[in-house]
Amino acid sequence: MSKIYYLFACFFLLFSVVYAQDNTSKKIEIVYAGTLTIDNDKYPGATIFNSDEERKVQFRHQGMDIWCDVAVLYQQTNQVKAFGEVFIQQGDSLKMNSEFIEYNGDTKIALAKNNVKLRNEKMTLETEELFFDRNTQEAYYLNYGKISDEENVLTSREGRYFVAPRKSQFTTQVKVTNANFEVNSLTLDYYHASGHIYMFGPTTITGKDYIAYGEKGYYDTKAEKGYFMDKARIDYDNKRLTGDSLYFDKFRSFASATNNIIIRDTINKTLVKGHYGEVYKAQDSMFITKKALISSEVEKGKDSIYIHAKRIMVTGKTGARVVRAYTGARIYKTDIQGKCDSIHSSQATGLTKLIGKPIIWSGKSQMTGDNIHILANTQTEKLDTLKVFDNAFLIEKDTLGTGFNQVKGKILKGKFLENKLNNVNLYQNTEVIYYVYNDQNQPVGINKSKCSQIRIDFAPNQQIETIVFYKNIDGGIYPENKISKEELRFPNFNWRGDEMILSKNDIFPEDEKNIQLTPIHGIKADEIDLIEEKLIPKTEN
CATH class of the missing domain: 2.60.450.10 (Lipopolysaccharide (LPS) transport protein A like domain)
Structure with missing residues (x-):
């Protein structure tokens, strides 16, 4: 192995002739070195530069400076390898530290290894191996x-x-x-x-x-x-x-x-769907529109109530939730269905109000009135009470004929048993039109009566089973041919059986x-x- 040592003063004079380049040169420029060494066995065609006690080895290439303890420069290929405490600076802000760097002056790509830290203003990048492409001004790591x-x-x-x-x-x-x-x-x-x-x-x-x-x-x-x-x-x-x-x-x-x-909502067992929605966490509320639908589990998961409207708002914390459904509201449960302008339902009271031209269907019966309230038991979540205020009107299609059973009054109060309408009582100015049959299902006549109160009991199949009249009864059973067609229907009769919501999939208009x-x-x-x-x-x- 042959080695040639020079004093730095002699080297610098030689270097100033051989290596000196202006700042725009494509060649890597040596700015400072303590000593140089040539070791063709270990680094063929390269010059080895070492730092001294005064300062580190320094190179410069087109606006970027490299400082290190030891450097190996390949003049022919315009490459340098730097070892030790390596530091690079480009401009005023981009700085990089590492233990090794290999830089190619022709491609302007640097590879830094071991404890690499790249800093630019308030950013620091740390890795074990980093490529820096000065052409695109990008630094990247792969591991x-x-x-x-x-x-x-x-x-x-x-x-x-x-x-x-x-x-x-x-x-x-x-x-x-x-x-x-x-x-x-x-x-x-x-x-x-x-x-x-x-x-x-x-x-x-x-x-x-x-x-x-x-x-x-x-x-x-x-x-x-x-x-x-x-x-x-x-x-x-x-x-x-x-x-x-x-x-x-x-x-x-x-x-x-x-x-x-x-x-x-996992706590309240509620699912809300639509095509636009908002959630306000602090107010514990939500709003949904565009095919809006809210469904809530009841009876401990045995059934669900579905409510649809143009807009639905849900507010309040668990136990005090309030559902407000506006414009074209609809409600569906396996045992009861309804329509109205808007719905207001309170979890705390178990009260659901159908407001604005309400109509509900329970089994075979259709009920209308100015306002309809449905009350559920807050503990069991089962339906408990039905109330129809003002102009209560109940219609049931006669299953054996083509007519309609009808009962009307000012107020209707109904009771549910296992979520099915068990009985209803109508009060004030009550009237009935009811088709009567004998035990052989042969027509007997039509009961057309008025009284102060009427009670209706429903069979398990939800058809009218019995009607009981109370106080001031006026009327009786008449042959059908003795009653005119007009008298077979009360004023404001409107059978809307074709609008019944038969399943949750029918809830959307x-x-x-x-x-x-x-x-x-x-x-x-x-x-x-x-x-x-x-x-x-x-x-x-």
Whole structure:
């Protein structure tokens, strides 16, 4: 092995002739070295530079400086390998420390290894192996790394940092840690100046009082608000909101979603569906529209009540929930169904009010009046009492003939037994038209009477079984041919059997089968456009 040693003074004179370049040169420029060594056995065609007690070895190449303890320079290939305490600086802000670096002056690509730290303004990137491409001003690692700034710490298996926009791109096992939340994702972009995250692939954000999930979206780490698409959902305490698109704001305790909305309340055993919904966590309330539907389990899961309207609001805490359904309200339970303008239902009292032209069906009977109240037992959740106020009118189609049994009065009060209407009492100015048959189901005549009170008992098949008249009875049973057609029906008779809601799937009217989706609230449309533009699938590097 041959070695040649020179005093640095002699070397510097030689170097000034051989290596001197201006700042725009493509060749790597030596700025300072203590001594040089040539070892062709170990480093063929290379010159070895060593630092001295005064300062470290320094190189410069087109605006970037490299300092190290020992350097190996390959002049022919324009490459340098730096060892020891290696430090790189580009401009005033970009700095990097490592224990080794290999830099190619022609490709302008550097590879740093061992305890690598790249710093740019308030960002620090740490890894064991880092590539830095000066042409594109990108630094990237392929085997785990960490990037931190004043607010967040981001880790991933693969990552890329873009110097000019101060943007990081992470793929595989991505994790963002903050004092207030944690993000786990497959792939995401992070903008250090704004603190904005753009997520590509399954992502979960876990805050102190919420968990959000989506497979594409945006999240503002400073404001803790975001916009998710694709299988989006957010969990607030006992409620989960899902939809095709979802916006949430932690500090406003607000979330909204559009298209295929489901709000699940596990404590109250309530499911709300629609195509636009809002949840107000602080007020413990929710609002839904566009094919809105709320269903609640009753009788300990044996049955459910379904309510539909153009708009549905649910407010109040567990045990004091209030459901308000506005415009075109409908209610369905296996034992009772109804329609009206609006519905008000209180969990605390068990009272459900049908307001505005209400109609209900129970078994074979249709009942109408100015207002209808249905009272359930708050302990057993079973139906208990039915009340119809003013202009109560009960109609039942005669099963053996073509006529209709009819009972009317001012007020109707009914009692349920095992959720089926067992009996009703009508009070004040009561009248009846009832088809009477003998034991052989042969027609006897029509009972057409008036009295102060009428009691009706229903058979197990929900047909009228008996009618009892009380006080001031006026009337009797007449042959059908002795009663005119007009007299066979009370004034305001309106049989609406074709409107009966036969199943929960029939609860939606025809005009709501094709709906126009509502734009999501809480975030401006132009903001969504910018977010979606940045979420356009990108080509893999």
